Amino acid sequence: MHNELDIIDNLAELKRFLLSVELGSLGLQxxxxxxxxxxxxxxxxxxxxxxxxxxxxxxxYVTDDVYENGKDMVRHGVQTKH
Incomplete structure (x- = not known):
């Protein structure tokens, strides 16, 4: 898994992570x-x-709270305001 200090522990951080993936800013192919x-x-x-x-x-890793409350965000993506 990833670095233990890299735990996503709130929904705002989860949103930032998802946006980073969706927008390609993490450099993943x-x-x-x-x-x-x-x-x-x-x-x-x-x-x-x-x-x-x-x-x-x-x-x-994500906390239990983020796991339970962030499922819809992961399932449906993060909507950005235009």
């Missing part, structure tokens, strides 16, 4: 999807960015 999951190893929640072959490109 061939992003096809983003999802939230729970690790089988230790039960911790995380957000993952995948390519077309379901290869993990980037992941960050």
């Amino acid at each position: 061939d992003v096809a999807g983003i999802g939230m999951a729970t690790s089988n190893k230790d039960g911790r929640h995380f957000i993952a960015v995948f390519d077309d072959n379901q290869k993990l490109l980037l992941s960050r």
Whole structure:
């Protein structure tokens, strides 16, 4: 997984992360999807960015609160104001 200090612990930070992925500012290539999951190893929640072959490109741990309350944001994307 990713650095322990890189835990997303609030919805504003989750939104920033999602926007960074959506806008391509993280430099990831061939992003096809983003999802939230729970690790089988230790039960911790995380957000993952995948390519077309379901290869993990980037992941960050999230707190329980962000996991529960950020699902719709991940599922539907972040709407930016124009």
